[in-house]
Amino acid sequence: MRYKIFISFIIATLLVFVAGCQKDQDFLAVAKSGSTAAAGFGISNLDGISIGVDASVTKLDTAVKVFIGTTYGSATTVSLAIDTSIVNAYNNDNGTDYDYLPAAVYTLPTSVTIPAGQHEGDGKLSVDITKFLSYGTQFALGVAITKVSGGPNAILTDHSKFFIVIQVKNPYEADYAVTGYLYHPTGPRAIKLTKHVTTAGAATSYADLGDLGTSGYGFQFDVASNNKLTNWVGLGAAPAAPKSGFMALDNGGGIDYVVTSSGLAPVNPGTAPWQVSTYNNTYDPATGTFWMHYGYYSAASPLPGTGEVTYSRLVYEKWVKQ
Amino acid sequence: MTFTTDMKGCLALIVLAGCCCWLTGCHSKTQTKVTIRVRSGHGQKIYLQRIPVGKEERQLLDSTIVEDMTRDIVFVVPRQEQRLYQLSFAGSGVKFLFINDAPELSLSGNFITGKYEVRGSVASAEIKQFLDQQKELAGRTRVLALRIKNAGEEEEAGGGTKAGAGKKPGEALSPAAVDSLKRLLDSSLAGFWKRYRSFADTVKSPAAFLLVYNNIEFGKDYDGESAFITAAAARFPADTSIRELRDEVLAYIKVMKEEFQVGDPLPPIVLPDRGGREFSTATLKGRYYFIDFYSTWCPQCLVYNRAKKELRKLFPASQLEMVSVAIDVERQDWENNLRQLQPDWPQLIDTLMWQGVAVRALKFDSIPFNFLVDPQGRILQKAIAPDSLTGVVMRALGRGQITR
Numbered sequence: 083m084r085y086k087i088f089i090s091f092i093i094a095t096l097l098v099f100v101a102g103c104q105k106d107q108d109f110l111a112v113a114k115s116g117s118t119a120a121a122g123f124g125i126s127n128l129d130g131i132s133i134g135v136d137a138s139v140t141k142l143d144t145a146v147k148v149f150i151g152t153t154y155g156s157a158t159t160v161s162l163a164i165d166t167s168i169v170n171a172y173n174n175d176n177g178t179d180y181d182y183l184p185a186a187v188y189t190l191p192t193s194v195t196i197p198a199g200q201h202e203g204d205g206k207l208s209v210d211i212t213k214f215l216s217y218g219t220q221f222a223l224g225v226a227i228t229k230v231s232g233g234p235n236a237i238l239t240d241h242s243k244f245f246i247v248i249q250v251k252n253p254y255e256a257d258y259a260v261t262g263y264l265y266h267p268t269g270p271r272a273i274k275l276t277k278h279v280t281t282a283g284a285a286t287s288y289a290d291l292g293d294l295g296t297s298g299y300g301f302q303f304d305v306a307s308n309n310k311l312t313n314w315v316g317l318g319a320a321p322a323a324p325k326s327g328f329m330a331l332d333n334g335g336g337i338d339y340v341v342t343s344s345g346l347a348p349v350n351p352g353t354a355p356w357q358v359s360t361y362n363n364t365y366d367p368a369t370g371t372f373w374m375h376y377g378y379y380s381a382a383s384p385l386p387g388t389g390e391v392t393y394s395r396l397v398y399e400k401w402v403k404q
Numbered sequence: 405m406t407f408t409t410d411m412k413g414c415l416a417l418i419v420l421a422g423c424c425c426w427l428t429g430c431h432s433k434t435q436t437k438v439t440i441r442v443r444s445g446h447g448q449k450i451y452l453q454r455i456p457v458g459k460e461e462r463q464l465l466d467s468t469i470v471e472d473m474t475r476d477i478v479f480v481v482p483r484q485e486q487r488l489y490q491l492s493f494a495g496s497g498v499k500f501l502f503i504n505d506a507p508e509l510s511l512s513g514n515f516i517t518g519k520y521e522v523r524g525s526v527a528s529a530e531i532k533q534f535l536d537q538q539k540e541l542a543g544r545t546r547v548l549a550l551r552i553k554n555a556g557e558e559e560e561a562g563g564g565t566k567a568g569a570g571k572k573p574g575e576a577l578s579p580a581a582v583d584s585l586k587r588l589l590d591s592s593l594a595g596f597w598k599r600y601r602s603f604a605d606t607v608k609s610p611a612a613f614l615l616v617y618n619n620i621e622f623g624k625d626y627d628g629e630s631a632f633i634t635a636a637a638a639r640f641p642a643d644t645s646i647r648e649l650r651d652e653v654l655a656y657i658k659v660m661k662e663e664f665q666v667g668d669p670l671p672p673i674v675l676p677d678r679g680g681r682e683f684s685t686a687t688l689k690g691r692y693y694f695i696d697f698y699s700t701w702c703p704q705c706l707v708y709n710r711a712k713k714e715l716r717k718l719f720p721a722s723q724l725e726m727v728s729v730a731i732d733v734e735r736q737d738w739e740n741n742l743r744q745l746q747p748d749w750p751q752l753i754d755t756l757m758w759q760g761v762a763v764r765a766l767k768f769d770s771i772p773f774n775f776l777v778d779p780q781g782r783i784l785q786k787a788i789a790p791d792s793l794t795g796v797v798m799r800a801l802g803r804g805q806i807t808r
Contacts (some may be wrong), residue, residue, distance in 0.1 A: 130444040132516045134495070176517045245444075247516055257495060267621060268629065268653050275462050278497040285621035288497070296455055296501055298535045298613060319538040325593065353701050367413060380597050380621040394621055
């Protein structure tokens, strides 16, 4: 008997072990929400949807789906209403500052029907992008289920709120293949990575500084009408101007960056290929390419002065839109 | 002793269970299981990358799509060496960071806000907290910088009453107040940078150290830098990347700090000539020789071409050997340049440039550079300017001034 108990224990242990492995293996499986006799949105109240819209798009249609876990012989009507308190609560909980999506730019049905015998009903949020006045501003919309009738007559409370954030992207927002060089007194290195340029305004964008995005270094810049890059603003952990900025000189501080720690063999800034004449802080709209030369100051920079003559970290980068 | 069928079965299961436990143990020692939950990220594609160190390239290790925001995503990364990993989202600047310092860790984040938390990893939590603090401090310095800038614009505009002409009014501050703000900004920035070094000096994770090292600068304080990097390598003896970094930094310091003086013996170097044959300057012992270092991309170096040719005319090889070393990565550029110049003395190339034997062995840190060496191998002169080259060599070799 004791053997049988022991064997059962061992088998149970092994089953737990094997079951644990299987759980890892199927982590991508889709969990179906709404398994109860109540209607709700496909996402929980804790979640939202974020959509970045290309400036070339004139109209955005987004599905607003509602579900019920069991089917009914008659259609179920799910009533919807705009609820600004959802946006307020999201802003409060997450430290965000989203504006309400203006009523004039969208249409949303007041109810969505789940056909008889079906689990799902499709509503549509239509947004007229041409009426957006501001690039970069993130607008939010909160939609609540106010009533369910004809079917379960019950609201799945955890899935009763729908939150969506919409932002119109400027023409520069995209992923870019970035190659270049970062001059650092003891750690100069080649740069080869993908950067994402994020919209901050019609002509204002944000991106990581050099390969220091993981350190929280970023900057904002404008593309002027003549495609020159201007208005540098260091963000994140990056120093502010004039301790950082676009550079008009190759090596204003005249610092020797003579030995690499990366095994590469750079020349000092200003010798080919790292020359501001090429990396001239411009945008080429024909190819979607940025040519950049910028830098920043750190406290131990050897030379006195202001602006780029104090910079000891210099970056030359070419960003090619992907 | 005889085994019943039940006993044999039991033993087999015990052995199997033991193997499973052993394998599980190994797994936890060699891998980190990373459990991720992303709120508001439905349909987003996530990439897992290892952040490169030194010569490494950025590696994409895995990717997946957030199908269900209420369920966990699991990635597994190696754990032999502590490294920084990044989870990024396609078409977005949102990224979550972690360090693989535990058998299991979990990340929970929000795709819309970009905020995230790491649990189960001391190193990840530590570096995240530090970087968040640095961002906050940098934000404060930006406010100061903006106040100074606005005050300057206010002054340029002639005071508060005139600032409104299409420009946002700045803060009316006295010059003394602006100076005070500037001092505050400088001290805030100094504190900001100092925190990187303090953190690097105390952090227990080598991956966190390597991330923060990027932001530490020593300027000309080579002794301080040497002590810092040596101590770091001693603190993380098992970390190959930090050992390599130490070696590179110490080599850099050696070059920057030391240089040969007149009277010092100049060590020999061996480099390939135009035919690819190795040429050793040791073969020049017993003779005077002039060795110079230049590059085809260096305009200041080209100024020497005429002076060197003149030197060759004045001194045949029997009296003065000449050797030119190109610090050039492209052999073709070097060959093209030599075809134009047509020198009749040995031409060598160091394609490793600033990492090469010439720079490392002879400790010069800029080009053009040169040495005039006596038959005993000692330096007679160094860094001779082009317009005084022939005169200096004449005097050194005891031939007095040239009359031309």
